[in-house]
Amino acid sequence: MISARNVTVIYRRNNIVALRDVNIEVPSEIVTCILGPNASGKTTLLKTIAQLLNYSGVVEINGRDAKSIIRELRRILSYSSTIEKQDLLGVTVLDVLVYSRYPVSRGFFTSEDDIKRVYEIAEKLGLEGLLSRRLSELSAGELQRVVLAAALVKDPRILLLDEPDSHLDVYSKIWLSNFLREISSRVTIILSTHDPIFASITCDYFIVLSRGEVVFTGPREELLKNTGILESVYNVSFTSISLGELHILLPLNQNIHRDKLVKLGEQSHRDTSYNSSNTRGDH
Amino acid sequence: MSNKWKIILVFLFLIASIILPLLYTRVITLTEGLPEKIFTYRFHRAIYTVLAGVVLAASGCILQATLRNPLVDHYVLGTGSGALFAVYTTLLLLEHVTLWVISLAAAIGGLSALAITVLIAESISGGDVAYVLSGIGVTSLFSGLSVLLLYYVASKYGYASLMLTGTFIHSRPENLPYILLAVILVLVGYVLLAKRLNVIMLGDDHAAQLGVNPNLTRLSASIIAGVSASIIVSQFGVIGFLGLVTPHIARFILKTSDNRLVVPLAMALGSTLLFTTDTLSRSIMTRIIGEVPAGAVISAIGAPFFLILLIRRFRGVIS
Numbered sequence: 323m324i325s326a327r328n329v330t331v332i333y334r335r336n337n338i339v340a341l342r343d344v345n346i347e348v349p350s351e352i353v354t355c356i357l358g359p360n361a362s363g364k365t366t367l368l369k370t371i372a373q374l375l376n377y378s379g380v381v382e383i384n385g386r387d388a389k390s391i392i393r394e395l396r397r398i399l400s401y402s403s404t405i406e407k408q409d410l411l412g413v414t415v416l417d418v419l420v421y422s423r424y425p426v427s428r429g430f431f432t433s434e435d436d437i438k439r440v441y442e443i444a445e446k447l448g449l450e451g452l453l454s455r456r457l458s459e460l461s462a463g464e465l466q467r468v469v470l471a472a473a474l475v476k477d478p479r480i481l482l483l484d485e486p487d488s489h490l491d492v493y494s495k496i497w498l499s500n501f502l503r504e505i506s507s508r509v510t511i512i513l514s515t516h517d518p519i520f521a522s523i524t525c526d527y528f529i530v531l532s533r534g535e536v537v538f539t540g541p542r543e544e545l546l547k548n549t550g551i552l553e554s555v556y557n558v559s560f561t562s563i564s565l566g567e568l569h570i571l572l573p574l575n576q577n578i579h580r581d582k583l584v585k586l587g588e589q590s591h592r593d594t595s596y597n598s599s600n601t602r603g604d605h
Numbered sequence: 606m607s608n609k610w611k612i613i614l615v616f617l618f619l620i621a622s623i624i625l626p627l628l629y630t631r632v633i634t635l636t637e638g639l640p641e642k643i644f645t646y647r648f649h650r651a652i653y654t655v656l657a658g659v660v661l662a663a664s665g666c667i668l669q670a671t672l673r674n675p676l677v678d679h680y681v682l683g684t685g686s687g688a689l690f691a692v693y694t695t696l697l698l699l700e701h702v703t704l705w706v707i708s709l710a711a712a713i714g715g716l717s718a719l720a721i722t723v724l725i726a727e728s729i730s731g732g733d734v735a736y737v738l739s740g741i742g743v744t745s746l747f748s749g750l751s752v753l754l755l756y757y758v759a760s761k762y763g764y765a766s767l768m769l770t771g772t773f774i775h776s777r778p779e780n781l782p783y784i785l786l787a788v789i790l791v792l793v794g795y796v797l798l799a800k801r802l803n804v805i806m807l808g809d810d811h812a813a814q815l816g817v818n819p820n821l822t823r824l825s826a827s828i829i830a831g832v833s834a835s836i837i838v839s840q841f842g843v844i845g846f847l848g849l850v851t852p853h854i855a856r857f858i859l860k861t862s863d864n865r866l867v868v869p870l871a872m873a874l875g876s877t878l879l880f881t882t883d884t885l886s887r888s889i890m891t892r893i894i895g896e897v898p899a900g901a902v903i904s905a906i907g908a909p910f911f912l913i914l915l916i917r918r919f920r921g922v923i924s
Contacts, residue, residue, distance in 0.1 A: 403810055413862040422807070476815075
């Protein structure tokens with residue numbers, strides 16, 4: 323269980339209150355999603371949990387103050403956003419994965435254990451063929467997978483992912499969603515995203531932020547019932563649709579009223595039948 | 606090749622690159638039947654070129670990794686000229702100066718110049734080219750001032766003008782403790798920082814979540830690289846581009862950016878390159894045009910390499 327009590331973050335440089343009195347409780351071993359528009363505090367909340375920022379208030383990991391277990395936290399918690407890719411320094415994918423075992427790797431040089439674990443993770447994420455490539459030679463989607471692999475290679479129990487689905491094509495998003503759900507039985511995952519569809523098919527628990535304040539926390543079903551919360555935050559209409567076991571959050575164009583969605587569906591159905599009858603008529 | 610073999614070969618090469626030049630010097634002086642006095646001079650000169658190569662290459666590796674910038678070394682960042690300016694100022698102001706005072710002044714001057722370059726570069730954009738531009742400004746400033754001071758210093762200290770491009774002509778046994786101090790500094794830096802610098806190369810947030818404090822690492826790395834290079838400058842002058850070129854060759858050979866391997870291989874390459882250059886300029890070039898400072902020869906080789914890097918850097922951005 324990860325919890326935050328009265329957490330406030332102020333960026334001293336420009337005196338902006340990035341998080342205001344945040345109180346949340348995140349259940350263990352499920353995928354939690356932080357939703358919110360740009361500059362709502364998603365990244366700040368993730369970084370605060372990861373102990374990468376100064377904050378007031380208390381963050382607790384399994385009932386212990388995160389500040390007091392910082393060394394242990396570096397081994398069991400991964401925060402991942404981006405990795406710098408400076409072409410001429412020659413950093414390869416293998417390098418990234420080896421270096422990212424820093425807190426769990428023993429000894430000065432890379433051990434057999436390190437190499438073994440790196441290859442296991444690379445295989446799991448389909449990166450075996452890319453290990454000797456330089457970061458600058460990767461596509462944005464490939465780099466995103468390397469970032470995820472770098473977060474996993476120290477076998478964390480808590481995984482904080484800042485927009486892990488950005489730059490991914492549809493296939494990769496579905497793959498990522500399945501992958502995160504699969505590992506979530508062993509790892510507590512908190513991610514932020516801008517994609518409500520990806521969020522709703524991947525995550526079980528939601529935190530919605532608006533201008534640094536928490537406006538909703540609760541399980542997916544509750545959010546799907548109260549899409550009005552998202553509408554007020556994003557200023558966009560939302561609906562939820564169910565396809566078998568899948569429950570999907572769908573943003574709508576402002577001009578389309580929710581009632582029209584059904585009619586649109588019918589319309590397209592009618593169009594199809596019209597076309598097919600037309601085709602028949604031609605024969 | 607397995608990682609274990611890479612480590613063994615790199616360290617064997619490093620040891621060989623230090624011992625072989627000394628053996629070569631001994632053998633040559635014996636076969637030529639030169640007096641012991643000349644051997645002592647040449648032996649010290651060999652030790653200093655080898656160790657200065659080690660220090661400057663390591664300093665270059667550390668600076669490139671910690672600033673995540675492939676275009677820098679102590680010379681490009683202005684540390685060299687800042688240290689030299691401090692040396693000249695000390696020689697000018699103090700009547701009797703010891704090598705300790707000169708080394709200390711060089712360290713202060715070198716670090717100050719480095720700090721100015723970093724502050725200006727960060728205020729422009731913090732990009733890798735901003736560091737080069739800011740470094741050029743700082744280097745020009747301190748080089749210009751050094752040349753001005755040289756008119757007065759040269760009358761007091763004959764070798765001062767040669768230090769502008771770095772030379773080992775005036776190698777004396779007294780230099781040894783300072784060179785060893787610089788070597789110890791980079792060795793300590795290597796052991797303490799190599800693993801951390803690897804992580805720093807991936808970005809500050811990534812490093813911090815792995816438990817590496819980026820600011821503390823950058824500060825200690827800059828001090829170690831800056832002070833060690835400044836000590837070399839205080840004894841032999843500014844030798845540019847050696848610290849820039851050798852890390853790139855090491856990364857190219859090893860096909861990795863891992864500083865645990867790149868630093869020792871760059872050290873080996875640095876010592877080999879500097880010893881060879883100095884020996885050639887002492888033996889062959891003396892017969893043609895007189896002794897050329899080793900630093901000048903290294904610059905002539907290193908500067909085109911730097912320009913190629915710069916072109917590759919911008920091609921990378923465009924394509």
